[in-house]
Amino acid sequence: xxxxxxxxxxxxxxxxxxxxxxxxxxxxxxxxxxxxxxxxxxxxxxxxxxxxxxxxxxxxxxxxxxxxxxxxxxxxxxxxxxxxxxxxxxxxxxxxxxxxxxxxxxxxxxxxxx
Amino acid sequence: xxxxxxxxxxxxxxxxxxxxxxxxxxxxxxxxxxxxxxxxxxxxxxxxxxxxxxxxxxxxxxxxxxxxxxxxxxxxxxxxxxxxxxxxxxxxxxxxxxxxxxxxxxxxxxxxxxx
Numbered sequence: 001x002x003x004x005x006x007x008x009x010x011x012x013x014x015x016x017x018x019x020x021x022x023x024x025x026x027x028x029x030x031x032x033x034x035x036x037x038x039x040x041x042x043x044x045x046x047x048x049x050x051x052x053x054x055x056x057x058x059x060x061x062x063x064x065x066x067x068x069x070x071x072x073x074x075x076x077x078x079x080x081x082x083x084x085x086x087x088x089x090x091x092x093x094x095x096x097x098x099x100x101x102x103x104x105x106x107x108x109x110x111x112x113x114x
Numbered sequence: 115x116x117x118x119x120x121x122x123x124x125x126x127x128x129x130x131x132x133x134x135x136x137x138x139x140x141x142x143x144x145x146x147x148x149x150x151x152x153x154x155x156x157x158x159x160x161x162x163x164x165x166x167x168x169x170x171x172x173x174x175x176x177x178x179x180x181x182x183x184x185x186x187x188x189x190x191x192x193x194x195x196x197x198x199x200x201x202x203x204x205x206x207x208x209x210x211x212x213x214x215x216x217x218x219x220x221x222x223x224x225x226x227x228x229x
Contacts (some may be wrong), residue, residue, distance in 0.1 A: 004157070042118075042204050042219030043158070055214060091157055098214050099167055100146050105157035 002026045004106035006092050012112045016078035021109045022063060025073070025094030031055075033076050033103060034067055037092040042091055050098060084114045116141045116209045120220035126227050127195045135190040135203050135223045137179075143211025147188040149179055152202040152222070161203075164188060175199070195227045 005024040013019050025032050030051050035043035046065065048056040051072040062065065064083070069075040079086055089108045095101035117120060117140045127133045139145055146165055150158035162173025169181040179190045206219045 010127075014223050039140065040221070042206070044219070045216040048214075056216060068191065086183075093158075100208075100210070102148070102160050102163060103217065104160060105150070105159045108155075 004092055004104055006090075006093050006109055008109055009107060010110050012114065013082050014114050015084055016081040018046075019082050019111060020079075020094075021075070021077045021090050021111075023092030023106060024077045025075075025092070026104055029094035029096055029104075030032035030072070031095045031098050031101065032075050033093040033095075034075070035093065036080055037089040037091055037108070039088070043111045046077070048098075055098070058089065079111075082111075084113050087111055116135040116145075116207055116215065116218050117220055118207050120203075120205055120218035120223045122184040122214050122223050123221075124224045126228060129197055132192050133192050133193065133195040133199070133225065133227070135205075135225060137188045137205030137220060138186050138188065139188060139205070140167045140186065141207060141209040141212075144210045145188075146150075146210055147181060147208040148202045148208075148217065149173065149188075149190050150178070150219075151205065154201075160185060161190070161212065164219070195225075197227045197229050200225055200227045 026109045032049040034046045046098040047060045047067045049069045067077045092106045093103040097102045119138045134204045147162040148163045165183045172178045200220045
């Protein structure tokens with residue numbers, strides 16, 4: 001069964017440092033999502049791609065967060081500089097298309113900012 | 115704006131007993147509704163979804179959910195709980211009539227099945 005891959009699984013960094021997370025969606029999935037999940041809460045969408053184009057980044061803190069999906073396949077989410085409040089689980093999900101298509105999630109990257 | 119409420123932070127049930135995890139939603143149009151499960155330090159796993167049609171939706175691992183439009187609810191149920199069902203459960207909603215609005219998740223309900 002195909003899965004969404006993410007790396008690293010865990011990341012510890014100091015505030016003001018740069019961090020990057022990688023996601024490889026299920027093959028053939030055109031839509032890719034990055035979510036942030038704070039402990040005790042549900043995931044919140046940060047950015048959505050359709051192929052290589054950003055569809056929705058309204059909740060992405062653009063002063064410090066950036067995301068790209070250059071070839072429309074894998075994607076990178078970057079934080080620079082990291083702040084203490086960025087400590088969370090970062091989840092990547094993919095779906096065949098937008099709308100009612102089911103989203104399939106990767107295992108996540110747990111970030112701790114010290 | 116769309117929203118989801120999961121009124122119980124924690125649900126405890128004895129193994130073999132039926133379980134219910136509650137979810138209510140608010141959308142301006144018609145909803146797409148989803149249930150996901152999350153095990154410790156893992157991503158979310160899809161359980162089931164309601165798009166249209168039969169109000170009773172059957173999903174993975176013996177779970178089912180009933181869509182109730184008048185009560186704006188989509189409760190998750192299982193006839194006989196297993197210890198391995200212990201996990202965090204998330205309900206999510208998307209407004210079918212609002213273009214490409216994002217999926218909105220509830221805060222989650224922690225299910226504990228006691229042997």
